Amino acid sequence: MRSPEPSDWSQQSDGSQRSRGSQQSGSSQRPRSSHGSVRLALALVAATVVVFAGVGAWSAWARSSIPMAIDAEVTSLEVRTEKHPGVDDVWLVGLDGETHHLDAAVARRLPVGARVSKDRFARAMTVDGDRVELAPSDDAGAMTWISAGTAAVALGLAGALGIRRPAR
Amino acid sequence: MRPGEGRLLLALGAIPVVAAAYVVAFPTRPDYPGHLLGGAGATLLLGVLVVLVRRPHPLVVVGVVLVAVGLGAMTEQTVFRLAEFDPVDLANQSVGAGLAGFAILECARHPRSLVVASVVGLLLVVAGFRYAFA
Structure with missing residues (x-):
């Protein structure tokens, strides 16, 4: 025996069903x-x-720091491991005390005490007067x-x- | 195939297809498809429970998806928080929850398909855990 055809949302608000007829x-x-x-x-x-x-x-893009405008001092640098050390490590960089999760390739260029500046969406930053090129990670591209x-x-x-x- | 089941299979089939794309795109990050599959499976099971209790209005299904997203954010902030709260993980599991929402909408139209949805939901959760902790 076929149950009432539910191809439309024919149920009433009280839970009863209207017949097809x-x-x-x-x-x-x-x-x-x-x-x-x-x-x-x-x-x-x-x-x-x-x-x-x-x-x-x-x-994923934010971790490249490309979308960020920065004019700050690096106040901390911490690496936390997850399930696959060396693969999915989390690099936390403090910029004037505010913590940011950045790609390892970027964070490795930012020693504690360095002065960092960059314009929003610029693909380069200045670290203690040296120019550092930025690129989105493979994860950001794939994402x-x-x-x-x-x-x-x-x-x-x-x-x-x-x-x-x-x-x- | 019963009428309407093609749509359910389409909705359910989209989840492993997207997850497979994640596996290909992130060969070193199995946790990304893991979060997507886990979010989809858990949301599907939550949706099945809701449909079992009472066939919901379509907009209630949207609420189920949003509740699942919220629960996912809470678990990401607490039990699954490893190094930090990861917005990418939250995004991936929420994408999975959204994709499951399509299937729940079809389940609500065809309650006889709840068994299929339940089995698929369980499989997705198991696959999600396997990938997330691979």
């Missing part, structure tokens, strides 16, 4: 607005994926394209799942 013979407004709720939910879920994909990419791909998948899913099924 009542959807067809009753007001056509209810199924239409329910489908609107589905589309809104799909859009919000897709937006969640897009936002956090962006957060991941931005966070950029994979975040774009994931966002595209989410938007594609929202579009595909939001298409109303033809009446059978």
